[in-house]
Amino acid sequence: MTSTNKYIDILKQYKTALKDEDIAAKVKEIIAGKFAENNNVEVYKTLYSCIDLTTLNTTDTKEEVWKFTEKVNDFEGTYPDVNNVAAICVFPNFAEVVKEALTAQGVKIACVSGGFPSSQTFTEVKIAETALAVANGADEIDIVLNLGFFLDENYEELCEEIDEIKHACRDAHLKVILETGALKTASNIMKASIFSLYSGADFLKTSTGKVYEGASLEAAYVMCTAIKEYAKKTGRKVGFKASGGIVTTEDAVKYYTVVKEVLGDEWCNNEYFRVGASRLANNLLDTIKD
Numbered sequence: 061m062t063s064t065n066k067y068i069d070i071l072k073q074y075k076t077a078l079k080d081e082d083i084a085a086k087v088k089e090i091i092a093g094k095f096a097e098n099n100n101v102e103v104y105k106t107l108y109s110c111i112d113l114t115t116l117n118t119t120d121t122k123e124e125v126w127k128f129t130e131k132v133n134d135f136e137g138t139y140p141d142v143n144n145v146a147a148i149c150v151f152p153n154f155a156e157v158v159k160e161a162l163t164a165q166g167v168k169i170a171c172v173s174g175g176f177p178s179s180q181t182f183t184e185v186k187i188a189e190t191a192l193a194v195a196n197g198a199d200e201i202d203i204v205l206n207l208g209f210f211l212d213e214n215y216e217e218l219c220e221e222i223d224e225i226k227h228a229c230r231d232a233h234l235k236v237i238l239e240t241g242a243l244k245t246a247s248n249i250m251k252a253s254i255f256s257l258y259s260g261a262d263f264l265k266t267s268t269g270k271v272y273e274g275a276s277l278e279a280a281y282v283m284c285t286a287i288k289e290y291a292k293k294t295g296r297k298v299g300f301k302a303s304g305g306i307v308t309t310e311d312a313v314k315y316y317t318v319v320k321e322v323l324g325d326e327w328c329n330n331e332y333f334r335v336g337a338s339r340l341a342n343n344l345l346d347t348i349k350d
């Protein structure tokens with residue numbers, strides 16, 4: 061068997077021929093039936109603790125990243141019954157700054173890597189960037205799947221590259237971003253999810269929040285379905301991260317609702333669910349205070 065066949069055989073174990081209109085109908089049904097029961101302050105608090113608080117600006121400076129981290133430190137004890145965010149997410153060259161500034165307990169350092177956000181660079185560069193981020197303090201690495209390989213159906217190189225980056229992560233968790241806005245169809249999103257899962261992803265993440273359309277509930281539904289089926293077949297639980305354009309409490313509760321309905325309560329905590337966002341945290345706090 062050639063190694064290309066190996067990847068085709070993996071796909072055959074899953075239902076990958078999905079109709080976009082069926083997925084849209086399913087999501088509509090879930091939100092109509094279940095959103096209201098999750099739209100409460102306890103869920104807002106859980107969501108706050110699932111945030112990967114993100115700054116990914118071309119203009120970010122060391123001083124700004126330091127101040128950004130201090131805000132997370134200052135949060136401790138401000139709301140005694142609200143846990144801090146899950147992680148601070150920055151460009152890899154700022155891992156060291158966050159590591160030095162961070163005093164808040166339990167908050168992880170997440171770094172985008174691997175030629176983020178395009179993923180268009182040499183595999184060797186992606187590996188080196190990842191290894192440097194980890195050496196500088198990253199607990200979590202967010203990379204973008206190589207969409208060029210995916211669209212070329214070059215599944216072998218696609219999966220091997222993720223696997224090599226996973227090794228460079230050592231003990232750090234690897235999140236694989238599918239860039240669902242570029243993949244467009246539910247079938248593509250399902251296939252990209254499966255390849256990422258079998259290449260060692262610890263989390264599947266929807267989007268970079270750059271250039272392409274960000275997260276969608278339909279993409280979340282497909283990715284969570286892949287995670288569920290994969291967990292059933294292999295016994296390995298992989299997390300889900302929604303990111304890109306998630307701003308309001310209502311947006312966040314909708315993603316929580318999809319995760320809960322597809323994956324269940326076991327996934328509704330920051331070990332298995334994250335929301336990557338630069339603008340959500342204060343909105344959630346405002347709704348918690350009201």
Ligand SMILES: O=C[C@H](O)COP(=O)(O)O
Pocket residue numbers: 114116149267268269270274303304305306336337338339
């Ligand atoms: O990974 C996180 C995203 O880049 C955040 O996107 P956002 O700025 O739309 O919240």
